[in-house]
């Protein structure tokens with residue numbers, strides 16, 4: 430494991446897409462996990478597009494899904510790889526204040 434690729438430094442989940450299939454915005458690890466929690470393993474969406482699909486705001490989506498995600502061992506393990514707001518590579522496309530209120 431000597432080559433530290435881009436995805437590794439962003440700590441993304443291997444084998445999952447790293448950008449939104451709709452708007453091409455880069456995904457962070459937690460956005461990947463939100464897609465998995467919603468049952469999507471392909472054609473992943475960013476928080477903004479995911480929220481639009483669910484007729485919610487990003488804030489509402491996170492508030493609804495966050496507690497569920499962290500309570501599930503498999504999702505929570507990934508989620509917690511981001512330990513602080515500084516770990517999110519794309520704070521502009523995320524809602525770190527909300528995101529990091531679930532730990």
Ligand SMILES: [Zn+2]
Nearest residue numbers: 449452475478
């Ligand atoms: Zn998008």
Ligand SMILES: [Zn+2]
Nearest residue numbers: 457459517523
């Ligand atoms: Zn993020």
